[in-house]
Amino acid sequence: MEAVKLSPEERIRMNAQAAKGLMHILVAQLVLLVVVTLLTGLIAGLMPMISAFAGGMAYLLPSALVIMQMLMRLYAGTNAAASSLFIAEGIKIGGTIALLILLVKFAGEVIVWPALLVGLISVMKGYVLLLLFKKI
Template sequence: MDWQQGKTPQLVLTDADRLAIKKRASTGIMRTLVAQAVMLVAAVAGSWIVAGSYAALSALLGGLAYLLPNSLFALRLLLGVIGPVSTSPITFFVGEAFKLGSAVGILGLAVWLGQGWLVWPAMLIGLLCVLKGYVLLLVFRKLP
């Protein structure tokens, strides 16, 4: 009873335990990306049906503004989970900052380049759908 004497008990993982943790983490990352992509397709299709091709393109830009940086961040996390690249909390926070900064930059670029045809509600719906892609995982009970 080390915990009663003020000592923290050591957690010992076997190689099989480590492999199972890595598999679960990588599966969760991939499921999240797929769910976000499915939500983006739904947003683009819905925007196209309701408001036409400019709205669909706007929804696509809005969704890709977050999906692309998030995919790069997920790739980096996957390399840390299954590859030889080590990860640390600093790596996570730098990656998160890069992801958010890139998303803001892409949105700004889309607004600047699409001044004449950008459909703001559709772009925001595309962004929101990708941001909330994990809701699909909740609905289908596939959260890792």
């Protein structure tokens, strides 16, 4: 099977579309984090709000780092391999687990677990917001 040859213009256009999609994912995750954090604060109070924010950030930070790494690869012009995507996902999952462990270690007694899980899951499902607005 022969590799597809792209012209420089096609490669630039595809890279721009990929970068735009990556940024849409990050913005959707951030919007959901803000909305869920504010709603949790209005409904349940300060500590649940902080817990929801911490849960969302535990996923958003590794996700942002992986997206930044992907954007650097896009603009550097290096070819993306499927294995690099799996490695990036592994780093994102590992980073999220590490941040959750740190949360438990340093704030385990004050964490409101249902709120933390709501924050975490809402940011993880940020792509649903993109599907609703047909950005994917």
